[in-house]
Amino acid sequence: MIFEDEPGGMWQIAGASVRGMSHIQFGLPNQDAAKWFVGPEQRSFVLAVADGHGSPAYVRSDRGSKFAVSIAVDELQGFADGSKEGGAGSDLPKLEERILSRWLEAVQTDLAKSPLTGEEAEALAAEELEPNSAYGATLLAAFVSQSYGFAVQIGDGTIYLVGTDGEVAPALTLPDLPGESTYSLCMPDAIEFVEARSFTADDLGRLAAIVISTDGYNKSFRDDTLAAAQIKTMSERLNWDSSETMSRELEEWLGLVSQAGSGDDISLIIAARRGDKA
Numbered sequence: 001m002i003f004e005d006e007p008g009g010m011w012q013i014a015g016a017s018v019r020g021m022s023h024i025q026f027g028l029p030n031q032d033a034a035k036w037f038v039g040p041e042q043r044s045f046v047l048a049v050a051d052g053h054g055s056p057a058y059v060r061s062d063r064g065s066k067f068a069v070s071i072a073v074d075e076l077q078g079f080a081d082g083s084k085e086g087g088a089g090s091d092l093p094k095l096e097e098r099i100l101s102r103w104l105e106a107v108q109t110d111l112a113k114s115p116l117t118g119e120e121a122e123a124l125a126a127e128e129l130e131p132n133s134a135y136g137a138t139l140l141a142a143f144v145s146q147s148y149g150f151a152v153q154i155g156d157g158t159i160y161l162v163g164t165d166g167e168v169a170p171a172l173t174l175p176d177l178p179g180e181s182t183y184s185l186c187m188p189d190a191i192e193f194v195e196a197r198s199f200t201a202d203d204l205g206r207l208a209a210i211v212i213s214t215d216g217y218n219k220s221f222r223d224d225t226l227a228a229a230q231i232k233t234m235s236e237r238l239n240w241d242s243s244e245t246m247s248r249e250l251e252e253w254l255g256l257v258s259q260a261g262s263g264d265d266i267s268l269i270i271a272a273r274r275g276d277k278a
Contacts, residue, residue: 010042011144014238014246015269017049018254020216022263028054031137032214032265033065035073039080042274044145046080048072049267051157051214053136053184057127059120060110064135067106068099068185072141072152075099079143092150096194099139099152103185107132136186140212142171144271149199151210154190155182158218160228162209162235162272168228171210172197182215209235209272217254217268220261238272246270 019030031052038045050068052061075098078084116124116131124134138155151159151171159171172195177183183193199207211231221227238246254266 009146009273011038011045011271012042012238012243012274013038013045013047013269013271014241014243014250015047015049015267016247016251016254017267018251018258018265020263020265021255021259023265025263029062030265031062031065032216032267033062033069034267034269035069036269036271037073037077037080039145040082044080044143045271046073046076046141046143047210047212047269047271048076048139048141049157049212049214049269050140051138051155051216051265051267053138053182054264055127057123057129058134058136059123060134061136063110064103064107064137064185067103067110067135068137068139069141071102071106072099072139075102076141076143080145092152092196092198095150096152096196097191099141100185100190100194103139104132107135107186110135130186130188133184133186136184138182138214139185140214142210142212142271144199144204144207144210147201147204149204150197151199152194152196154194155184156215158213158215158227160209160211160213160231161207162211162232163206164208165206166208166232168232207273209238209270211235211268211270213268214264214266216258216262216264216266219264220257220266235270235272238270239274 017034048069050065052065140153142151218227
């Protein structure tokens, strides 16, 4: 079968979110989340991953990460399915504000339905944190169509761009923070720490794949070069394997990566441009 080579190309998506080995050992849930959407004829897509904070005060961060990916995909899906109009960078500030506002609304709704227990409230008070911090999470999201796209991120993790020349590079330059520190959706001034980037048609023409991952992935490798090399290999494989097969293999492989590396939860999604198949 031959896939036609049209401007923008067709995309294939695979992803997985796995519970980290340390979370398994200590009986903690998977605090990561991953979600994606593929547009008409596989010409556009939306990817989103989130990482709930692991320390005891952020006791509902698994819910916070699920809220984050659902809201991000919902906000971006309209661009992918054609129901929203836009262009490179045309609506990024408003988009960031809507995602943050809707996340906070989801948290407040959840708190109203399920108020904090005494133990949860004490854990937050010990850290001098507000109630919505119980849901603290990072968020990474990307949207691509045939003519434009953008990436949005708050907190750690990486959005990798894989070029048609084989080069792998992060889409965004993030500030260096000490230790395990990260920016979060639950921060009162979160909008000031959102990183974003637009993609033009020329940018996309040089793109073979986008891979987004929570920080459990890159923390599992001793250096960024090794982590990037695996990103390139996985992207190339998805060019030929089915989404279903690759997603199953990613789930198994990421579990092994966590076990041998960070022990943290890992969420990772690959969007790779499909090549010709004979």
